[in-house]
Amino acid sequence: MAVIEIKQVAKSFGSFTALHSVDLTIADQEFMVLLGASGCGKTTLLRIIAGLETPTIGEVWIGGRRVDHLPPRERGIAMVFQNYAVFPHLTVFENIAFGLRMKKMDQAEVTRRVNRTAELMHIEQLLKRYSGELSGGQRQRVAVARALAMEPDVILMDEPLSNLDALLRLEMRAELKGVLAESNTTTIYVTHDQVEAMSLADRISVMNGGRIVQAANPVEVYRNPAARFVGSFIGNPPMNFLKAEPAGAGKWQVAGQVFDGPASAAAEFAIRPEDLHPAEAGLPAEVRVVEPLGPHTLVTASVAGQPFRAVLESNLLPAPGDVLHLAPVPDRIRWFDPATQSALR
Amino acid sequence: MSETSVRRAGNRVFIAGVALLILWVLLPIWLLFVNALSAPAEVTGFPKRFIPSFDLASLSFFFGFSGVIDALWNSVKVAALTMILSIGVGAPAGYALSRFDFPGKETFRFLVVMTRAFPLPLLALPLAVMFIRTGLDDTILGLALVHTTLALPFAVLITFSLFSGIPLELEEAAWTLGCNRVQAFTKVILPLAAPGIAASAVFAFVISWNEVFAAAVLTVENRTLTAFLLQSLDVSPLPLKFAGGAALVLPALFFIFAVRKYLFAMWGIANR
Numbered sequence: 001m002a003v004i005e006i007k008q009v010a011k012s013f014g015s016f017t018a019l020h021s022v023d024l025t026i027a028d029q030e031f032m033v034l035l036g037a038s039g040c041g042k043t044t045l046l047r048i049i050a051g052l053e054t055p056t057i058g059e060v061w062i063g064g065r066r067v068d069h070l071p072p073r074e075r076g077i078a079m080v081f082q083n084y085a086v087f088p089h090l091t092v093f094e095n096i097a098f099g100l101r102m103k104k105m106d107q108a109e110v111t112r113r114v115n116r117t118a119e120l121m122h123i124e125q126l127l128k129r130y131s132g133e134l135s136g137g138q139r140q141r142v143a144v145a146r147a148l149a150m151e152p153d154v155i156l157m158d159e160p161l162s163n164l165d166a167l168l169r170l171e172m173r174a175e176l177k178g179v180l181a182e183s184n185t186t187t188i189y190v191t192h193d194q195v196e197a198m199s200l201a202d203r204i205s206v207m208n209g210g211r212i213v214q215a216a217n218p219v220e221v222y223r224n225p226a227a228r229f230v231g232s233f234i235g236n237p238p239m240n241f242l243k244a245e246p247a248g249a250g251k252w253q254v255a256g257q258v259f260d261g262p263a264s265a266a267a268e269f270a271i272r273p274e275d276l277h278p279a280e281a282g283l284p285a286e287v288r289v290v291e292p293l294g295p296h297t298l299v300t301a302s303v304a305g306q307p308f309r310a311v312l313e314s315n316l317l318p319a320p321g322d323v324l325h326l327a328p329v330p331d332r333i334r335w336f337d338p339a340t341q342s343a344l345r
Numbered sequence: 346m347s348e349t350s351v352r353r354a355g356n357r358v359f360i361a362g363v364a365l366l367i368l369w370v371l372l373p374i375w376l377l378f379v380n381a382l383s384a385p386a387e388v389t390g391f392p393k394r395f396i397p398s399f400d401l402a403s404l405s406f407f408f409g410f411s412g413v414i415d416a417l418w419n420s421v422k423v424a425a426l427t428m429i430l431s432i433g434v435g436a437p438a439g440y441a442l443s444r445f446d447f448p449g450k451e452t453f454r455f456l457v458v459m460t461r462a463f464p465l466p467l468l469a470l471p472l473a474v475m476f477i478r479t480g481l482d483d484t485i486l487g488l489a490l491v492h493t494t495l496a497l498p499f500a501v502l503i504t505f506s507l508f509s510g511i512p513l514e515l516e517e518a519a520w521t522l523g524c525n526r527v528q529a530f531t532k533v534i535l536p537l538a539a540p541g542i543a544a545s546a547v548f549a550f551v552i553s554w555n556e557v558f559a560a561a562v563l564t565v566e567n568r569t570l571t572a573f574l575l576q577s578l579d580v581s582p583l584p585l586k587f588a589g590g591a592a593l594v595l596p597a598l599f600f601i602f603a604v605r606k607y608l609f610a611m612w613g614i615a616n617r
Contacts, residue, residue, distance in 0.1 A: 050521060051520075051521075052517050052520070052521075071520065071525065072517075072520040072521045073520060073521070073522070073523045073524060073525065077521060078521060078522070079517075079518065079521040081514045081517070081518060082514075083512065083514055085512065085514040085515050085517070085518035087515060087518070087519075087533055088515075088537065089533075089536045089537055098519075098522050098532075099522035099523050102522060102523030102524060102528070103523060146518075146522070150522065156521075
């Protein structure tokens with residue numbers, strides 16, 4: 001139970017700036033996901049909160065206490081690492097008990113907590129085993145159990161599912177969400193997987209180039225990207241972007257069609273691939289590739305020479321070379337400033 | 346010539362090469378042990394029996410020889426002290442090299458290896474003078490210090506590769522679970538590194554055990570076994586030399602065999 005405040009935190013490694021003055025407040029018991037491509041600074045930010053990295057400047061507050069000068073053990077955090085970091089020389093029981101023994105907890109309480117968290121993570125039958133005798137998924141469960149047993153204010157997770165195979169990842173994702181919701185801790189979860197981020201998060205912080213581009217709930221991030229980057233990073237396939245020419249006050253011409261838009265000097269038109277439907281009048285799309293995916297058909301096309309994707313109903317099967325007229329859902333159209341890349345409202 | 350016959354010929358050359366190398370290593374050792382375990386009369390005889398006669402006369406003569414037991418005990422003391430000193434200094438250096446980035450790290454690693462480039466005879470005379478001035482001459486500690494400088498590069502390199510093989514994440518996990526740096530080292534890193542550190546210690550022991558030049562120059566009264574044998578080489582009978590040789594080789598051979606896995610790891614050769 002703790003609020004986390006990150007105030008103007010920056011980090012440089014030599015001449016490379018990993019984080020540019022990040023400000024972020026994470027509410028008590030919130031599940032915050034830091035999402036971004038590799039190298040965007042998300043892991044660096046997490047490690048600064050954990051105390052494994054020191055910020056070049058800025059402050060980190062956890063539960064109303066300034067912690068950026070404290071070692072990890074005095075921050076009230078627990079962390080789950082990407083490679084699990086299960087101690088190979090200890091049994092699963094002793095791994096989970098490790099932090100409790102460091103706190104000098106009495107044996108009865110240690111046993112009680114280990115058994116409870118092991119049960120929670122469904123590893124009670126593995127308690128006598130060593131890490132070398134466990135599968136990747138089981139090791140991950142041990143790592144999460146070890147963090148939960150500490151009953152920390154804050155749990156930090158660094159891509160905990162990225163080393164698991166796809167099916168296991170799906171299973172663990174749902175389980176993690178349930179377990180963490182019950183644990184009443186504040187969670188910060190780093191991932192590059194947007195589906196993981198969308199499914200787990202109360203709020204997503206999308207990071208790019210050492211900055212937080214947008215911090216909002218998953219639907220908001222998806223529907224109203226604060227910047228072009230967010231639209232192009234989130235969504236599979238990502239958002240479509242088309243050039244727009246001014247056509248009078250608040251009117252923009254896009255591939256021969258006129259749309260209502262912002263009253264700015266320049267703008268770029270954006271629409272999600274699933275917010276399109278074939279119509280009499282619409283954006284003329286020359287079909288290049290057609291991929292029937294079952295629930296829907298993915299069409300890769302070109303609109304006025306620019307790449308364009310549409311997710312259409314599966315009974316619609318155009319042939320390459322066909323010209324489709326695709327009408328965007330009016331209230332799903334978004335506009336971006338070509339100069340600043342940020343959203344225009 | 347067909348392709349199979351070429352391959353077969355290549356195979357034969359390979360097997361012959363392997364056999365030659367095995368003989369190169371094993372033949373002297375075999376001769377040493379056959380002679381050490383034969384009756385003194387048999388030592389000069391030829392041909393040799395493949396299995397020695399297990400006559401312990403040579404060995405008992407050797408151990409009864411005046412000064413041998415003292416020299417053996419000196420060797421053990423010097424080697425043990427060398428082992429403690431080189432691990433005590435080398436393991437922290439290996440840990441620092443594997444965990445921290447500091448200016449001149451590569452230069453330091455290079456210098457560590459460079460210490461082996463100085464020929465000992467070159468250093469022995471100034472060392473002897475210095476030791477006489479400081480009163481370290483002819484002492485166990487003095488010789489152990491010299492042997493430590495010989496063993497230290499290996500101790501640093503072996504422990505460096507050892508600590509590098511232990512993921513930093515394990516240490517970080519320990520920190521987040523309530524350990525300070527020292528506790529994380531003793532509770533997580535040390536148990537994982539212990540077998541390798543022991544191996545590195547044994548290797549330092551063997552280096553000291555086998556070293557003859559510094560031992561011969563820097564000791565007079567407190568000779569180690571190697572120095573003692575060297576000194577009495579021209580006056581002792583052949584069976585004594587063989588028995589002494591065997592007594593020197595056996596522990597070294599045994600120890601090196603026990604820790605071979607870690608010595609391979611030092612050079613980055615996986616031995617699975």
